[in-house]
Amino acid sequence: MANRRQQLQRALSLLLILIASWLLWSGLYKPILLALGAFSCLLCVYLAKRIGFFTDATGLHLIPRLPAYWCWLAIEIVKSSFEVAKIVLSPKLPISPTVIEFEALPKGPIGQAILGNAITLSPGTVTLDVYQGWMKVHCLTKAGAADLLQSDANGRTAALTEE
Amino acid sequence: MVEYLIDIGSWVLLISGSGFVLIGGIGALRLPNFYTRMHAASLTDTMGTILILTGMMLQGGLSLVSIKLFAILVFLLLTGPTATYALANAALLSGMKPDAENVKIDERNHS
Numbered sequence: 491m492a493n494r495r496q497q498l499q500r501a502l503s504l505l506l507i508l509i510a511s512w513l514l515w516s517g518l519y520k521p522i523l524l525a526l527g528a529f530s531c532l533l534c535v536y537l538a539k540r541i542g543f544f545t546d547a548t549g550l551h552l553i554p555r556l557p558a559y560w561c562w563l564a565i566e567i568v569k570s571s572f573e574v575a576k577i578v579l580s581p582k583l584p585i586s587p588t589v590i591e592f593e594a595l596p597k598g599p600i601g602q603a604i605l606g607n608a609i610t611l612s613p614g615t616v617t618l619d620v621y622q623g624w625m626k627v628h629c630l631t632k633a634g635a636a637d638l639l640q641s642d643a644n645g646r647t648a649a650l651t652e653e
Numbered sequence: 654m655v656e657y658l659i660d661i662g663s664w665v666l667l668i669s670g671s672g673f674v675l676i677g678g679i680g681a682l683r684l685p686n687f688y689t690r691m692h693a694a695s696l697t698d699t700m701g702t703i704l705i706l707t708g709m710m711l712q713g714g715l716s717l718v719s720i721k722l723f724a725i726l727v728f729l730l731l732t733g734p735t736a737t738y739a740l741a742n743a744a745l746l747s748g749m750k751p752d753a754e755n756v757k758i759d760e761r762n763h764s
Contacts, residue, residue, distance in 0.1 A: 511724075517717045564703070571673065571700040578680035578693060587689055587753035610734035613696045616688070617734075618741045618751070628741070628751055630692045639758065 497544040504543075504550065505535050549600045552650060559650050566641055567612050574613040574630060588635045589618070591626050595644045601651035608643055663711035670704030677701060687744060688751045691737060698733045702726065 512527040513519075538544065577584060594602050602625075606617040609627055614634040619626040629635035673696055680693025706726040713719040745751070 514717065514720050514724075567699055567703070571696060574680070574692060574696050575673065575676045578676055578683060578696070583683060585684070585689060587751065588756060589751050589753045590756045590758055592758040606738060607731070607734040610695065610737050611699050611730060613699060614692055616691050616695065616741050617738055618688075618745045626745075628688050628691075628753065630689060632754075635756070 500544045500548050500550060501535055501539060504538060504548070505531055507550070508534055547598060547600060549651075552600075555650055559646065562646065563608055563611065566643070570612045570614045570634065570637070573634065577630065585630055586632045588629045588632050589626060590629065590635050590639070591624055592639070592644065594620070594623050594625050595648035596651045597623070597648075598651060601647055604651065605643060605647040608647060609638065612638075659711050659714075663708045666704050666708030666711065670701050670708060673697065673704060674701040686752055687749065688741070688753070691741060695733075695737060698737070699730065702729050702733070 508531040509527070512531060516523055516527065594605055596602055596605055602620050602623070606620050606625065609615050609617045609625070614630045615638050616628045617625060618628050627635075627638065629638065677693050677695075677697030680696060681690050684690045684693055703726065706722055706729075710719045710722045713722060
């Protein structure tokens with residue numbers, strides 16, 4: 491549970507993000523549209539408060555750290571894309587499906603969701619199950635499974651999401 | 654001159670993106686079963702999406718259009734794996750066994 495001040499901070503940062511995206515999306519700056527935008531942003535924040543969005547960690551504090559993480563992830567995606575493309579196009583189809591299970595280093599639900607999504611995003615690995623802190627990942631090849639463990643996706647995501 | 658180079662870059666990205674979409678389609682046909690076919694689909698989902706949308710952003714230049722394209726890219730990359738997870742998890746929970754070797758790794762001993 492977060493105290494009042496933390497909740498207010500989270501609500502304000504969500505409001506800022508919503509206002510920025512409204513302005514970028516519409517690209518029109520007539521008073522009527524701005525008023526409608528302000529109204530819908532406030533309504534969204536109110537609804538988010540009602541469903542208890544601000545009482546747990548929201549993940550909004552991660553945004554400044556995301557660009558570096560995305561760059562690392564993009565490189566991993568490019569590398570594994572070429573590997574999977576090579577496997578698919580080779581006449582022998584050299585696959586060796588492997589399921590690996592390991593303990594997730596990020597402890598919170600947001601960290602585990604980000605880790606699972608990052609694993610699924612890189613071709614050749616798909617998250618099958620996240621249960622009680624254990625990740626179950628299906629890999630197209632044994633080498634892909636070894637690469638996943640070596641790339642330290644687990645540790646990087648834990649570093650991204652720590653408070 | 655610069656415009657010319659940007660055009661070439663954007664075409665290279667668009668064509669290689671289409672190539673990855675095509676390879677993903679070939680993979681979905683060639684691979685033997687449900688779980689392995691999902692890997693081919695993720696080739697289309699991620700690499701194809703990234704390359705094609707980046708190519709379109711180069712055509713858009715520095716404008717609101719590019720910002721919107723970038724937002725589309727981010728939303729696709731956030732929702733795509735979530736949908737894949739829903740599919741894979743539903744298959745697993747309803748008892749479809751992956752045709753694969755199972756390895757359990759204890760990170761504390763591993764690292």
